[in-house]
Amino acid sequence: xxxxxxxxxxxxxxxxxxxxxxxxxxxxxxxxxxxxxxxxxxxxxxxxxxxxxxxxxxxxxxxxxxxxxxxxxxxxxxxxxxxxxxxxxxxxxxxxxxxxxxxxxxxxxxx
Numbered sequence: 001x002x003x004x005x006x007x008x009x010x011x012x013x014x015x016x017x018x019x020x021x022x023x024x025x026x027x028x029x030x031x032x033x034x035x036x037x038x039x040x041x042x043x044x045x046x047x048x049x050x051x052x053x054x055x056x057x058x059x060x061x062x063x064x065x066x067x068x069x070x071x072x073x074x075x076x077x078x079x080x081x082x083x084x085x086x087x088x089x090x091x092x093x094x095x096x097x098x099x100x101x102x103x104x105x106x107x108x109x110x111x
Contacts, residue, residue, distance in 0.1 A: 001051075003072060018072040020051075025078045043092035045101065046070060053077070054089045054103065063089045 001020040008016050027039050035058045043054035043063075053066040064079040091104030 003070065020068075020070070020072050021074040022068060022077050023075075024066070025076045041066075042090045043103065045092050045094040047094055047096075052092075054092055056088045056090060058088065061085055061088065 001022065003018040003020055004014070004016055008014070024039055038055070038057050038059065040056040040058065041053045042056060045052050049070050051068050051070055055064040055066070057063065062082050062084050064082045066077040067080050068075040068077055085103075085105060087105035087107055089103050089105050093102045093104070094100075095102070
């Protein structure tokens with residue numbers, strides 16, 4: 001993951017890019033197969049200098065939540081929680097005024 005200032009991006013500067021590396025602690029199989037991966041993750045938010053990833057599990061529809069720092073470095077992520085949804089999580093938004101999140105999802109097109 002690359003971390004940079006929005007102003008640098010708008011000005012097309014890349015000198016101040018920082019790198020955040022991460023892996024999932026419980027992932028042992030790195031073989032990709034369409035619509036079956038347990039570690040598909042498209043939903044990401046930042047809350048108080050922490051990143052939160054919501055996974056999209058094609059098989060069980062259980063979304064695992066991972067939390068780690070926005071500080072550049074290398075992290076091995078362990079799930080801080082999980083929730084079953086009857087849909088696939090594909091996006092998330094955070095409202096700092098209400099401290100609420102909204103999840104964006106869709107039904108599995110292969111069902």
